[in-house]
Amino acid sequence: MLTIRSLILRRQALEMSPAVLVCIKSLTFILALFLLLYSCSTGHYKAIGKNGDASYYNVSIFHESFSKVLYRAGIDLNKRHFSGLMLIKKLPENNSYRVVFLSEIGLKIFDLEFYFNKKNNFFVHYCLDAFDKRHVINTIKKDIESMFMNYPTEVKKRVSVVDKRENIVINYKLRGINNYYYKTINGDRIFKIERRGLIFKKADITLENYSGPFPDEIFITHKLLKLDIVLTQLNI
Amino acid sequence: MHMKSFKFYLLLVTYIVSGYSFQSDNKQFFPVKDVEALKVRLQNNAQNTRTIVSDFVQEKHLTMLDEVLISKGHFMFKKENSIRWEYNEPIKYLIIIHNGKFIIKDEDKVTKFDTESNMVFREINKIIVNMVSGRLPDEKDFEINFFENANFYQTELIPKSQEVEKILQTIQIFIEKKDLTVSEVKLIESAEDYTSITFVNKQLNIEIPENKFLTK
Numbered sequence: 001m002l003t004i005r006s007l008i009l010r011r012q013a014l015e016m017s018p019a020v021l022v023c024i025k026s027l028t029f030i031l032a033l034f035l036l037l038y039s040c041s042t043g044h045y046k047a048i049g050k051n052g053d054a055s056y057y058n059v060s061i062f063h064e065s066f067s068k069v070l071y072r073a074g075i076d077l078n079k080r081h082f083s084g085l086m087l088i089k090k091l092p093e094n095n096s097y098r099v100v101f102l103s104e105i106g107l108k109i110f111d112l113e114f115y116f117n118k119k120n121n122f123f124v125h126y127c128l129d130a131f132d133k134r135h136v137i138n139t140i141k142k143d144i145e146s147m148f149m150n151y152p153t154e155v156k157k158r159v160s161v162v163d164k165r166e167n168i169v170i171n172y173k174l175r176g177i178n179n180y181y182y183k184t185i186n187g188d189r190i191f192k193i194e195r196r197g198l199i200f201k202k203a204d205i206t207l208e209n210y211s212g213p214f215p216d217e218i219f220i221t222h223k224l225l226k227l228d229i230v231l232t233q234l235n236i
Numbered sequence: 237m238h239m240k241s242f243k244f245y246l247l248l249v250t251y252i253v254s255g256y257s258f259q260s261d262n263k264q265f266f267p268v269k270d271v272e273a274l275k276v277r278l279q280n281n282a283q284n285t286r287t288i289v290s291d292f293v294q295e296k297h298l299t300m301l302d303e304v305l306i307s308k309g310h311f312m313f314k315k316e317n318s319i320r321w322e323y324n325e326p327i328k329y330l331i332i333i334h335n336g337k338f339i340i341k342d343e344d345k346v347t348k349f350d351t352e353s354n355m356v357f358r359e360i361n362k363i364i365v366n367m368v369s370g371r372l373p374d375e376k377d378f379e380i381n382f383f384e385n386a387n388f389y390q391t392e393l394i395p396k397s398q399e400v401e402k403i404l405q406t407i408q409i410f411i412e413k414k415d416l417t418v419s420e421v422k423l424i425e426s427a428e429d430y431t432s433i434t435f436v437n438k439q440l441n442i443e444i445p446e447n448k449f450l451t452k
Contacts, residue, residue: 070305072327074342083342085327089301098301104329106296106307106423106431107403129402234326 046166059170059183061147061190062097063213066090067201071218071231073101078226080130082109086231088214098125099144114143121150139227143203145219148177161185162199189215200224265383265390274382274389281416288313290438294323299428311435318449325378378407387413 073086084103091098095116101109111125121142131137145151156175162169170181183191193205201223209216211233220229268274289312296305307327312320317336323329330341340347379394382433393407408422417438424430 007427008262068303070326082345083329085305087298089304090302091376093299100298100301102296102305104307104323104327104331106305108429206300224248 035123055129059181059188059190061151061215062088062090066213069214070234072234074230075101075138076226076228077130084109084129085234097148110137110140111144112137112144114145114148115142116150135225136227139203139222139225140229143205146195146203146205147207147218151177180212238375265385265388268382268384268389271292271382278411278416286315286441288438288440289442289444290435292433292435294431294433296431297429312444312448314444314449320448332449384413388419389413389416 014199035106039232043104068087068089071086071088073082077083082101082103084101087098087100087102089098089100090096090235091113094113097114099110099112103109108126108128110127110131112127113123113125115121115123122145124137127137131140138205149172151172155172155177158171158173160171161167162171166185167182168185170183170220171206178196180194180200181190182194183190189207189210191207193207194201195203195205203220203222206219207215207217210220214233216228216233218231220227222228238366273381290310292309292311294307294309294348296307297303307323308325309321309323311322312318317333319333321333322442324372332339333339337348349425350434353362377395377397379396381392381394385388386394389411389420391409391411393409395401395404395407404423404425407423408424409418410422411417412419417435419435421433422430423433
């Protein structure tokens, strides 16, 4: 599309009269406005204003009232199956969440801590060799972060409406983050997250059966890594 | 397996007898003066044990998180090498060692353990069931120390293998003096975190059907 600056340069080159330039500027403005209105009316993306639209993006997966949950956990990693318990606990004194995955006999498989309001917002307390690979632990980190919705304040948010399924989709985007959250138009719970890269989808996270301040069932599948995670809430 | 070591393993089998409230870790322990005599006592006791059936309560202590996760289940041992290690709460999970095979049943999913991919866990599981069924590991794999107080013997195993050491700092086995039954196995991962497995309602030498060591 021709920019105003390019039109000005062209005008200089062609030595257009000021009246012609004003006309071109006006036409360009009208065209831009038309395109903006058109994009909104088709429902693909709708920008959130400075103050945001709380009903669209002020949603969480682990609600503020959440304190801890114990899941039965199964993780398939590169043809290896690990199962046991996953404890997710909020630590208000640390301003963090702790995620501990244990085998049935009680031995730790990994123990991760996600901090809020800190630049370095992730710490590996323990990790079994099989998981102690940068791409594996980073993937798990991003999966869990996307569920905690632990984003820097500068993250950009966009909302779109998928007409056929009547889902609201909220895109969170920042360098290294490109996550899409799905919720029904009338619902207040997120039922799916898509983690995407620049080109490819990286992970699908399905969240089901919110009986409390968190989902009872979570299914995570990855497109570029043989890593599947299934979590089912246990009553404690 | 040497006959001598087998007898020693077997004698530990006899540790599991009747249930009681266990508080061994509240009391101070001192080194056993005559370790060889203790080993002989344990061996003699084990020779008479054909089967062990017991309930167990497993407590996972996550000190930094101020959490204790409790699991409960049922344990069976049958001479020579059959083990059924069954979790009923909070999840259903079953480990069977029988005829040299290592099988896990996770809900309805039955998996034969892949020793290549899960070697460490297999070893850890073996250590636990061996301890409970009265078998001490090879001294080339563990430094083994014996302690005692008024009511209990404590066997302390310190791993020599780097693979096991990464996961476990120490294993403590508490044996009741009055009947030489194992009452608690404690898997210590770090200063903060450990798992204790306490055995209750222990029965010796009752009949266990062979199909208890098969997955349907």
